[in-house]
Amino acid sequence: MKVEILCTGDEILTGKTINTNYSHIARRLGDVGLDVTWGTTVGDDRASLLAAFHQAAARADAVIVNGGLGPTVDDLSQEIAAEACGVPLVLSDYWMQRMTESYARRGRVMPANNRKQAMLPDGAEFIDNPIGTACGFAVTIGKARFLFTPGVPREMRRMLDEQVIPRLLKLSGIASVTRLKRFHTFGIGESRADEMLAGIPGLAIDGDIKLGFQAHYPQLETKLAVRGADESDLTLRLAPVEAEVRRRLGNFIVAEDNETLEGVILAALRAQSLTLAVGEDYTGGNIAARIAPLVGAEGVFAKGVIMGSLTAGGVTAEALRAESGASHALAVAVQLDEGPDRPDFGATITLQIADTGGTVSRTARLVGGRDWVRVGAAELGLDCLRRHLLGLPVDERIDFERR
Amino acid sequence: MKVEILCTGDEILTGKTINTNYSHIARRLGDVGLDVTWGTTVGDDRASLLAAFHQAAARADAVIVNGGLGPTVDDLSQEIAAEACGVPLVLSDYWMQRMTESYARRGRVMPANNRKQAMLPDGAEFIDNPIGTACGFAVTIGKARFLFTPGVPREMRRMLDEQVIPRLLKLSGIASVTRLKRFHTFGIGESRADEMLAGIPGLAIDGDIKLGFQAHYPQLETKLAVRGADESDLTLRLAPVEAEVRRRLGNFIVAEDNETLEGVILAALRAQSLTLAVGEDYTGGNIAARIAPLVGAEGVFAKGVIMGSLTAGGVTAEALRAESGASHALAVAVQLDEGPDRPDFGATITLQIADTGGTVSRTARLVGGRDWVRVGAAELGLDCLRRHLLGLPVDERIDFERR
Numbered sequence: 001m002k003v004e005i006l007c008t009g010d011e012i013l014t015g016k017t018i019n020t021n022y023s024h025i026a027r028r029l030g031d032v033g034l035d036v037t038w039g040t041t042v043g044d045d046r047a048s049l050l051a052a053f054h055q056a057a058a059r060a061d062a063v064i065v066n067g068g069l070g071p072t073v074d075d076l077s078q079e080i081a082a083e084a085c086g087v088p089l090v091l092s093d094y095w096m097q098r099m100t101e102s103y104a105r106r107g108r109v110m111p112a113n114n115r116k117q118a119m120l121p122d123g124a125e126f127i128d129n130p131i132g133t134a135c136g137f138a139v140t141i142g143k144a145r146f147l148f149t150p151g152v153p154r155e156m157r158r159m160l161d162e163q164v165i166p167r168l169l170k171l172s173g174i175a176s177v178t179r180l181k182r183f184h185t186f187g188i189g190e191s192r193a194d195e196m197l198a199g200i201p202g203l204a205i206d207g208d209i210k211l212g213f214q215a216h217y218p219q220l221e222t223k224l225a226v227r228g229a230d231e232s233d234l235t236l237r238l239a240p241v242e243a244e245v246r247r248r249l250g251n252f253i254v255a256e257d258n259e260t261l262e263g264v265i266l267a268a269l270r271a272q273s274l275t276l277a278v279g280e281d282y283t284g285g286n287i288a289a290r291i292a293p294l295v296g297a298e299g300v301f302a303k304g305v306i307m308g309s310l311t312a313g314g315v316t317a318e319a320l321r322a323e324s325g326a327s328h329a330l331a332v333a334v335q336l337d338e339g340p341d342r343p344d345f346g347a348t349i350t351l352q353i354a355d356t357g358g359t360v361s362r363t364a365r366l367v368g369g370r371d372w373v374r375v376g377a378a379e380l381g382l383d384c385l386r387r388h389l390l391g392l393p394v395d396e397r398i399d400f401e402r403r
Numbered sequence: 404m405k406v407e408i409l410c411t412g413d414e415i416l417t418g419k420t421i422n423t424n425y426s427h428i429a430r431r432l433g434d435v436g437l438d439v440t441w442g443t444t445v446g447d448d449r450a451s452l453l454a455a456f457h458q459a460a461a462r463a464d465a466v467i468v469n470g471g472l473g474p475t476v477d478d479l480s481q482e483i484a485a486e487a488c489g490v491p492l493v494l495s496d497y498w499m500q501r502m503t504e505s506y507a508r509r510g511r512v513m514p515a516n517n518r519k520q521a522m523l524p525d526g527a528e529f530i531d532n533p534i535g536t537a538c539g540f541a542v543t544i545g546k547a548r549f550l551f552t553p554g555v556p557r558e559m560r561r562m563l564d565e566q567v568i569p570r571l572l573k574l575s576g577i578a579s580v581t582r583l584k585r586f587h588t589f590g591i592g593e594s595r596a597d598e599m600l601a602g603i604p605g606l607a608i609d610g611d612i613k614l615g616f617q618a619h620y621p622q623l624e625t626k627l628a629v630r631g632a633d634e635s636d637l638t639l640r641l642a643p644v645e646a647e648v649r650r651r652l653g654n655f656i657v658a659e660d661n662e663t664l665e666g667v668i669l670a671a672l673r674a675q676s677l678t679l680a681v682g683e684d685y686t687g688g689n690i691a692a693r694i695a696p697l698v699g700a701e702g703v704f705a706k707g708v709i710m711g712s713l714t715a716g717g718v719t720a721e722a723l724r725a726e727s728g729a730s731h732a733l734a735v736a737v738q739l740d741e742g743p744d745r746p747d748f749g750a751t752i753t754l755q756i757a758d759t760g761g762t763v764s765r766t767a768r769l770v771g772g773r774d775w776v777r778v779g780a781a782e783l784g785l786d787c788l789r790r791h792l793l794g795l796p797v798d799e800r801i802d803f804e805r806r
């Protein structure tokens with residue numbers, strides 16, 4: 001099935017807003033096995049919108065339209081959809097009532113121009129928006145089913161998962177329940193992860209699991225997209241594969257699904273009633289900035305210290321622990337190479353973790369330019385702290401290391 | 404003149420890579436007064452590329468194609484361009500030689516598959532790439548001029564400014580030299596800046612100056628796009644307008660063009676041989692992380708301290724200055740409101756700057772959710788430090804403040 005994405009709006013067309021809605025929609029479709037074949041961007045312009053609808057209708061089986069459902073005059077999606085279908089716009093009494101009630105609950109009167117958001121092409125299928133005033137809808141133009149979604153990312157994302165993708169899967173004849181399991185690792189590159197997970201999709205009970213990767217240095221995301229008849233079927237299919245991925249990627253998994261490395265560290269510290277101090281030099285506050293502002297970090301993050309050079313300043317993890325009164329201290333010292341910033345610019349990282357049991361340390365050499373080294377050093381420091389707190393080896397070699 | 408942008412590549416189509424090339428190209432074209440009317444994204448697929456070329460050729464006067472110029476088999480732009488033009492691909496001896504020499508200078512032998520990058524549609528106009536192996540080219544398909552650029556952002560950006568935009572301006576009949584002057588401000592919103600700069604475009608000697616804004620919280624970018632006959636004409640036109648913008652935006656200008664707020668602070672510290680210590684709580688290292696890693700910050704950034712609460716910890720700017728031995732100390736304390744994170748969640752910021760002359764301080768109330776407050780507090784701290792170092796008032800009210 002050919003699926004297209006059509007993004008509308010002057011802010012997107014002129015580049016003022018980076019089109020992250022497009023990439024989100026395309027990735028989510030890919031996750032459930034639907035292929036996006038074409039992307040179009042047009043502005044808030046009647047002629048362009050109408051032309052774009054007709055052209056997509058001639059190419060695709062399904063088109064996700066994003067944006068243009070707002071209450072203002074430059075929001076044209078319903079109107080042009082009706083024109084492309086050759087039908088009038090009609091008022092959805094149901095949506096008018098929903099909007100009116102929603103405003104009333106917040107003690108407000110609905111502005112008159114919101115009425116426009118309840119005008120849908122005659123005969124359109126209603127698509128619910130549980131968290132906003134822009135409802136979605138679906139119509140058929142030419143040979144393609146068009147599904148309209150709002151431009152507000154939070155609303156679009158929820159409607160995509162709950163409303164749009166199930167409809168697309170049904171259209172495509174694919175079984176209708178999907179789940180995406182994600183593993184976040186640090187220290188292994190995409191090609192090594194691919195090797196480590198050789199044969200994984202074949203472990204699925206009847207083969208309907210898709211394995212994918214997304215590298216965003218310093219982490220790698222490993223995704224298992226599963227389809228099944230229903231939720232319990234999904235759990236059944238996923239469980240053995242998930243367990244095998246967890247076994248193979250092992251200690252390199254820093255977090256799963258919506259967890260983050262820093263969140264995992266904070267949870268481990270809180271679970272054991274521990275406190276933390278952090279010493280940094282070239283990472284310049286980037287390690288502290290990952291933990292200190294987290295909800296729940298109050299009373300756990302005791303102190304951060306940043307100096308030009310921890311080594312020159314005589315700051316050790318043990319000294320920092322004593323000074324701060326924290327139960328644990330992490331010190332990450334970076335010794336930069338001499339010379340200009342280039343892709344082969346490198347640094348030697350020396351990190352220490354002190355607790356009541358003494359100090360463990362690790363050195364590593366990273367190469368890839370100043371920014372690359374800074375980001376990698378911060379991640380390495382946090383990952384070693386995670387490993388130490390969870391009783392895992394802190395000195396396991398990572399792919400980014402050079403000898 | 405109707406200009407379209409056609410982005411190619413599976414990474415973009417599938418959403419794996421966010422399409423920042425598109426927004427960069429569209430913004431730069433807007434800056435020089437060229438309007439983008441349509442955007443298309445297709446994958447590394449022959450049929451889609453050919454169809455996209457023909458469709459754009461029927462709609463537009465000019466099309467910027469981005470991507471698909473690499474050495475591998477999935478890079479198809481030259482080949483499909485030749486097919487759309489009905490001409491063969493021919494080897495550019497000139498580009499072969501340039502690539503060979505470039506490899507030789509780095510002591511390497513050019514891989515055989517790079518030859519593909521010197522194959523251009525017969526009769527194509529060569530477009531130079533001074534920093535990569537993917538040269539650009541231009542051909543006419545249908546009624547539109549197609550200009551091909553590489554997907555590597557660094558190469559695309561340079562070729563866009565130096566090669567593509569001048570050609571488009573010539574095609575459009577617009578005078579051929581342009582310049583973009585940028586002012587970065589903190590503390591004024593877009594609508595207030597618009598008011599403060601009322602009548603500015605009218606000050607241009609013959610009206611050929613375009614004023615634009617781009618808000619990226621916490622900063623606002625104010626852009627003057629000028630066109631003229633040649634460089635000296637540009638300077639002549641721009642000088643009085645630039646001076647007037649600088650006068651009106653005044654103390655709110657934190658940096659111009661490629662400067663950054665933190666770079667301006669570092670330069671001021673270095674110029675006066677000063678050193679800096681920073682104390683943070685809720686900003687959690689974000690202030691230090693803006694300055695400490697800068698080239699040239701060694702020996703200037705003396706120390707950063709991060710605590711759960713500077714106030715509770717008894718850390719003042721003066722104490723920090725004494726402890727660190729720095730000439731200047733900035734302390735930014737954030738007192739968060741109680742309650743869950745919501746758009747009306749706020750905080751009270753208390754900041755102090757200590758130097759040999761004593762301590763100056765400022766309080767401000769920011770509202771807009773936890774992340775908004777954290778980003779705003781860090782920026783406010785840095786901006787007040789800039790103001791103090793440059794002898795400007797630190798307590799000028801900003802638009803983000805609430806009473």
